Amino acid sequence: MTTTRPAAFSLRSIAVPAFGPALLFSIGEGAILPVVALSARDRGASVAVAALIVTLIGLGSWFFNLPASLITLKFGERWAIVGAAAASAVALAAAAVSPLVPDGIWLLAAAMVVVGMAASVFSLARQKYLTEAVPVILRARALSTLGGVNRIGIFIGPFIGAAVMQFGGITAAYWAGVVAMAAAAALSVTIPDLAAVPGPADGTPAPQPTLRSVAASHAGVFLSVGLGVLLLSALRASRQVVIPLWAEHLGMDATQASLIYGISGAIDMLVFYPAGKLMDRKGRQWVAVPSTLIMGTAMLLIPLSTGFVGLLLAALLIGFGNGISSGLNMTLGADFSPDNGRGQFLGLWRFMADAGATGGPVLLSGVTAAASLGAGVGATGVLGFAAAAVFAITIPRLRHRRNY
Structure with a gap:
């Protein structure tokens, strides 16, 4: 029996739609991470509360991992990625306008929770997509590249945030994040659909595990x-x-x-x-x-x-x-x-x-x-x-x- 050689697949063929959104999303995160605590302090939070608000990003991601799997299953990898990036853009926009809202510290805190939740959906969906789109023989290279792209974005994001803050203050960093997240959502629309997996010969759908x-x-x-x-x-x-x-x-x-x-x-x-x-x-x-x-x-x-x-x-x-x-x-x-x-x-x-x-x-x-x-x-x-x-x-x- 003749089989298709996995080497025929090239990571370059999906590089932009697969890794581009991840780079943009992490740039958006990197742009705002250094300023979240400062924003909280500006809104009257104590040092302890400011640290807690930063922690809400990680907590939102952690506790939303299980719902994220169900969301990805329901909407598919591509639309889960698009939706997560769009939700994060909206959350960062809310954080940007929080100084204009009475008790804006609560809006900032809620925005950080949503950013963490969106990051959970985005990360799980892109991991699942690459796992199924890339041949096993290239899997580690694909996922290592995904991890590396995320590191690159987190590394350069603060520099972009610092540059725009020279003109618009702390709020400008959030707007930079909004632009990066919106661009990630737009680029994610171009992610190719995965090939449908053939169902059982008798046409009975396989039961979905919980x-x-x-x-x-x-x-x-x-x-x-x-x-x-x-x-x-x-x-x-x-x-x-x-x-x-x-x-x-x-x-x-x-x-x-x-x-x-x-x-x-x-x-x-x-x-x-x-x-x-x-x-x-x-x-x-x-x-x-x-x-x-x-x-x-x-x-x-x-x-x-x-x-x-x-x-x-x-x-x-x-x-x-x-x-x-x-x-x-x-x-x-x-x-x-x-x-x-x-x-x-x-x-x-x-x-x-x-x-x-x-x-x-x-x-x-x-x-x-x-x-x-x-x-x-x-x-x-x-x-x-x-x-x-x-x-x-x-x-x-x-x-x-x-x-x-």
Whole structure:
């Protein structure tokens, strides 16, 4: 029997409609993330309330992962992506006009919740789309590129926001986000439809699984590989807090801390595609284990740093480890997701990942409060070694080649 070679497919053929909206959406997010807390403060919020409003984005995304899977199932990947980008544009417009509204702090808070919810739908739908549109042999490269594009957008978004704020103040950053989100929605309309999956020969539609049935039938995956994903997400989220906190601990000013963070982020963006290629050719373990070991080691080195150079070297190591793991969570989710019930599975998968992303900084804060910042950083470093051990044991070698 002759089969079509997966190599005949080219990522370039779907590059603009598949990755363009993701870039624009993340640019919109990046443009507003640095100013949300400042906006809240301008509207009279305390420091604690301002921090909470920023956190609402992540909480909205986390808790909406499961409904997001149902929305994607109902409307399809393309229209879920379009709707999520449009909803985010409307939410950012509401945030922009919140200073004109009495008690505008509540409107700002509601807008951030909607942005988080929209991000959940957008991310799940685009992951599901690429999982089904791209041949398995190119899956890691496609999803690593998706993760890398998101990093690029988050990186350059603040610069765009800073540029427009020179002319229109903080509100201009939100309008920049509106433009980016609206452009993402418009470009998403061009996403090609997926080929229809042939139904059963007798014409009887296959029963649709529920979130509960998928959770029960794949409990082994969630409690094994899923645990590694949770630990990796906790490690990733913690690194974003650790670098500026340790820089402050060493007495550095905001400019030095930002420089270290920015250089680490630049390294992060340079290695995503080679890592995806390695995962496709050698297997997921070749990236999952080294990346978590590298980040865990770097975290343990941070408390040993005593100056700018030492912290910079540790941050570069973190950036490299995080960069090569770009798309890893999405790739593993795609690998283990069933053909029937993929949306529900990915919703549960993303829920676990976001739980880790929320719990990592909480662990850092708790250990720091109980002991010291150095101990807190060390505790987050241990997460990397734990994740590496889980991945080494639970990821079957070359399992992603099961389809051919």
